[in-house]
Amino acid sequence: MIEIKDVDLKQLSELDIQQIGRDLLEHLVVVIRGQDLTPDDQSRICGIIGDMQNYHKETYVREYTKNVAVHENILRVTGEKDKEGKQGLFGHNEVLDWHANMVGNPMRDPLIWLYGVKGTKGSRTSWLDNAEAYKNLPESLKERIKKLKIYTGYEVNRISPTTYFHDHIGDIPFDMYYKNPLGKEGMFFPFLQIFAMEEDGEFIDDYQEVIDEIRSHVEREEYMYHHDWEDGDVVISEQ
Numbered sequence: 001m002i003e004i005k006d007v008d009l010k011q012l013s014e015l016d017i018q019q020i021g022r023d024l025l026e027h028l029v030v031v032i033r034g035q036d037l038t039p040d041d042q043s044r045i046c047g048i049i050g051d052m053q054n055y056h057k058e059t060y061v062r063e064y065t066k067n068v069a070v071h072e073n074i075l076r077v078t079g080e081k082d083k084e085g086k087q088g089l090f091g092h093n094e095v096l097d098w099h100a101n102m103v104g105n106p107m108r109d110p111l112i113w114l115y116g117v118k119g120t121k122g123s124r125t126s127w128l129d130n131a132e133a134y135k136n137l138p139e140s141l142k143e144r145i146k147k148l149k150i151y152t153g154y155e156v157n158r159i160s161p162t163t164y165f166h167d168h169i170g171d172i173p174f175d176m177y178y179k180n181p182l183g184k185e186g187m188f189f190p191f192l193q194i195f196a197m198e199e200d201g202e203f204i205d206d207y208q209e210v211i212d213e214i215r216s217h218v219e220r221e222e223y224m225y226h227h228d229w230e231d232g233d234v235v236i237s238e239q
Contacts, residue, residue, distance in 0.1 A: 001027055001028070001127075001225040002023055002029070002030055003033070004023070004032045005033075009035055009037065009041070010041055010045075017048040018049065020032075020236070021048075024049075024111065024238055028184075028237065028238045029127050029238070030235070031227065031233065031234070031235050033234075035233070035234050039070060039074050040071070042071075042073075042074060043071060043072075043074065046073065047073075049236075052073040052109070055071075055074075055075065056069070067082060067086035068089045076088030078091055079091040080119070089164065090160055092160065094161055098190070100188070101239055103190045103193045104152050104153050104154070106172050106174075108239075110239050111236060111237070112239055114235045116230065118231055121229065121230055123229045125226075127224065127225045129225070131185060131187075132223055133217060133223045136217075145177050148198065149175055149198040150176050150194045151171070151172075152193045153167070154167060155167050155195075158193065173198055176188055187218075189214060191214070191215045194211060
């Protein structure tokens with residue numbers, strides 16, 4: 001994690017914002033506090049770093065996200081109800097467990113932008129550093145991970161009780177070994193969202209044992225960053 005201090009994102013040049021994107025590839029989590037941003041500000045800044053999801057692009061997407069999208073590129077993540085009495089994404093009282101975004105989508109965007117608008121004090125979000133954790137694994141396990149492919153999806157109550165998402169298991173395998181555009185090695189390891197695993201093209205019957213072994217290493221405190229929110233905080237992460 002790196003914290004960038006004493007900046008106003010609205011006033012930064014495109015080159016400065018692109019540098020934040022490079023910092024993100026190196027440090028995986030970038031924290032910038034004390035911002036006052038409109039949805040359009042956020043969309044402009046994120047658009048300089050890379051492409052964004054568009055929640056108004058197609059009719060079925062617009063219908064699916066109408067109660068959680070506040071902008072074509074921004075979703076509400078909140079328990080606060082809108083004018084129709086609908087909560088935002090993950091608007092429940094339970095803790096949202098470890099997860100990665102859109103794990104079953106081969107076109108998933110790797111970066112997540114979170115902006116604390118209001119009422120955030122007392123909330124905590126945590127990240128796992130799957131690059132540093134990978135680096136410190138035994139060489140034999142690192143080599144095995146390079147051979148593993150995972151099938152991911154969503155199941156209610158695995159990470160969240162929300163029924164906003166449909167239960168599904170993707171039919172496209174993903175490499176567990178991951179190298180980002182900066183060449184940083186790590187793992188794509190959403191361990192609560194893995195439903196099957198292959199090694200050298202063969203399904204592993206006892207794949208949960210493999211997950212548990214790696215998870216016991218990854219979930220050490222030394223690989224965690226805990227962010228205690230204040231209104232105005234921006235946290236960008238590389239998923």
